[in-house]
Amino acid sequence: xxxxxxxxxxxxxxxxxxxxxxxxxxxxxGEAPTDLPEAIDSSEMTAEQxxxxxxxxxxxxxxxxxxxxSIDNNFDEKVSNHGLREFFRILKDKLGDKVEVQVFxxxxxxxxxxxxxxxxxxxSFEMINWALGSCAxxxxxxxxxxxxxxxxxxxxAYNFLGGPAxxxxxxxxxxxxGLIPVMYNDIGMRVLTNSKKEVAxxxxxxxxKVRTQSNNLHILAFNTLGxxxxxxSMSELYTSLQQGVVDxxxxxxxxxxxxxxxxxxxxxxxxxxLYTAQAVIMSGSFYDSLSDEFKAAIAEASAAGTKxxxxxxxxxxxxxxxxxxxxxxxxxxxxxxxxxxxDAAKVCWPEMRKVIGADYLDSVLQAGGISLE
Numbered sequence: 001x002x003x004x005x006x007x008x009x010x011x012x013x014x015x016x017x018x019x020x021x022x023x024x025x026x027x028x029x030g031e032a033p034t035d036l037p038e039a040i041d042s043s044e045m046t047a048e049q050x051x052x053x054x055x056x057x058x059x060x061x062x063x064x065x066x067x068x069x070s071i072d073n074n075f076d077e078k079v080s081n082h083g084l085r086e087f088f089r090i091l092k093d094k095l096g097d098k099v100e101v102q103v104f105x106x107x108x109x110x111x112x113x114x115x116x117x118x119x120x121x122x123x124s125f126e127m128i129n130w131a132l133g134s135c136a137x138x139x140x141x142x143x144x145x146x147x148x149x150x151x152x153x154x155x156x157a158y159n160f161l162g163g164p165a166x167x168x169x170x171x172x173x174x175x176x177x178g179l180i181p182v183m184y185n186d187i188g189m190r191v192l193t194n195s196k197k198e199v200a201x202x203x204x205x206x207x208x209k210v211r212t213q214s215n216n217l218h219i220l221a222f223n224t225l226g227x228x229x230x231x232x233s234m235s236e237l238y239t240s241l242q243q244g245v246v247d248x249x250x251x252x253x254x255x256x257x258x259x260x261x262x263x264x265x266x267x268x269x270x271x272x273x274l275y276t277a278q279a280v281i282m283s284g285s286f287y288d289s290l291s292d293e294f295k296a297a298i299a300e301a302s303a304a305g306t307k308x309x310x311x312x313x314x315x316x317x318x319x320x321x322x323x324x325x326x327x328x329x330x331x332x333x334x335x336x337x338x339x340x341x342x343d344a345a346k347v348c349w350p351e352m353r354k355v356i357g358a359d360y361l362d363s364v365l366q367a368g369g370i371s372l373e
Contacts, residue, residue, distance in 0.1 A: 067125035083309025094297035139176035157275035165368030181279035183302035194248030
């Protein structure tokens with residue numbers, strides 16, 4: 001199909017959507033129109049057209065409005081957000097003008113965990129996307145993911161969260177907060193950067209001040225590995241690295257690339273010490289009010305979006321590392337070196353087990369087929 005034909009098909013699809021949104025007397029009476037396509041194929045649209053399609057207003061008087069609050073500025077700001085775009089695209093494909101998605105970008109409705117959670121709970125909006133690591137302020141549901149070197153590969157971590165263990169953590173989150181993670185959005189494995197020296201083994205961390213998130217398990221991990229863990233907010237991190245407040249930091253490759261940390265860091269080591277993901281989180285009371293049709297659409301959209309997020313990250317990291325290598329020395333660890341990091345991290349596992357709660361952690365690990373022994 002040529003570019004012009006694809007564009008024409010896309011325009012026709014959007015036009016059809018608008019016709020469905022405008023409705024007719026037959027539609028308002030509950031009868032299906034006979035002169036419109038059964039479904040709209042949004043797969044032929046450009047990214048910009050998909051975004052317009054997702055956030056198109058609906059004139060259906062019985063529509064369900066989903067107000068989505070995001071601290072990001074658009075779907076293309078981060079590679080991981082491509083999974084979010086796919087989630088909403090599938091949701092719109094399945095529900096058409098029965099749903100209207102309203103987005104509030106850039107933290108317009110709040111940028112802190114408290115603001116977002118309270119907004120969900122009081123009905124100011126119905127959905128957010130939020131880092132699982134930040135959920136520790138509310139629940140220990142996802143703290144098993146904060147155990148360093150619980151996984152040594154991205155694929156294993158992805159399958160763990162997407163399998164029975166992820167369901168146990170989801171149920172715990174619902175029980176503790178009344179909020180429902182309806183999709184997990186993959187961001188990738190966390191790696192280490194610094195401005196001082198190449199780091200290949202845990203002993204190389206000695207004397208380095210490494211920024212971590214304000215997460216007690218992350219702080220414990222890096223102190224155990226030999227670094228001086230220093231919590232700093234992400235918004236202040238670039239300047240802190242530039243001014244030497246800290247020597248290094250740890251983040252997924254996509255975050256390092258997007259924030260241009262290569263300008264102020266010389267060395268990158270693919271430690272893959274922790275897995276990072278977000279969740280699309282919905283108000284529990286709102287979710288419970290939805291019909292079975294809506295819940296089924298959300299489940300299908302979640303599966304598609306999660307798959308796209310993982311594939312997008314895996315593809316992007318290869319290209320991003322190539323570009324980062326022009327400014328940074330990239331160190332790839334051997335299996336033997338990874339084992340050395342895991343052995344060093346195991347020292348703090350018993351303490352983390354106490355913090356998370358032994359019974360709960362064991363239930364998660366058992367569901368995922370993993371043992372801390």
